[in-house]
Amino acid sequence: QVQLVESGGGLVQAGGSLRLSCAASGSIFSINTMAWYRQAPGKQRALVASITSGGNTNYDDSVKGRFTISRDNAKMTLYLQMNSLKPEDTAVYYCYVERGPFNYWGQGTQVTVSS
Numbered sequence: 001q002v003q004l005v006e007s008g009g010g011l012v013q014a015g016g017s018l019r020l021s022c023a024a025s026g027s028i029f030s031i032n033t034m035a036w037y038r039q040a041p042g043k044q045r046a047l048v049a050s051i052t053s054g055g056n057t058n059y060d061d062s063v064k065g066r067f068t069i070s071r072d073n074a075k076m077t078l079y080l081q082m083n084s085l086k087p088e089d090t091a092v093y094y095c096y097v098e099r100g101p102f103n104y105w106g107q108g109t110q111v112t113v114s115s
Contacts, residue, residue: 001026001027001104002024002025002026002027002028002031002097002099002102002104003024003025003026003104004022004023004024004095004097004104004105004106004107005022005023005025005106005107006020006021006022006093006094006095006106006107006108006109007020007021007022007023007109008020008021008109009093009109009110009111010110010111010112011112011113011114012085012111012112012113012114013113013114014085014086014087014113014114014115015084015085016085016113017081017082017083017084017085018082018085018111019079019080019081019082020036020079020080020082020093020095020109020111021077021078021079022034022036022077022078022079022095022106023075023076023077024076024077024078024097025076027099028076028099029099030099030100031053031076031097031098031099032052032053032098032099033050033051033052033053033097033098034050034051034071034078034095034096034097034098035047035048035049035050035051035069035078035095035096035097036048036049036050036069036078036080036093036094036095036096037093037094037096038089038091038092038093038094038111039091039092039094039108040088040090040091040092043091045094046060047060048060048063048067048069048080048093049063049067049069049080050069051069051070051071051078053073055071057069062088063082063089066082066083066084066085067080067081067082067083068080068081068083069081078095078097080093082111085111085113086113087113087114087115088113089111089113090111090112090113091110091111092108092109092110092111093108093109093110093111094106094107094108
């Protein structure tokens, strides 16, 4: 089992920044891809950004150039630096990891961007 604890969400004005963190614990060996998803009210959960154990990244077009995903493999912690935030970024953000055939989700952290 892998436990994921997110932090760093909150309320910010448009144009501001937030940094999300996700600390993984438990059976963290062989974790490969880590990612952030988000779910806005009335919408499906969608991928924001992902990063492999080798550092390859992938971003949704809506956040390219504004968000940066990174990870500290020694601490097994995932980060999402979010700059130039927009009201449409408002959502619950979820941490996600893959370990072999299994995947795990965090409990989510709310990000609210006011206009």
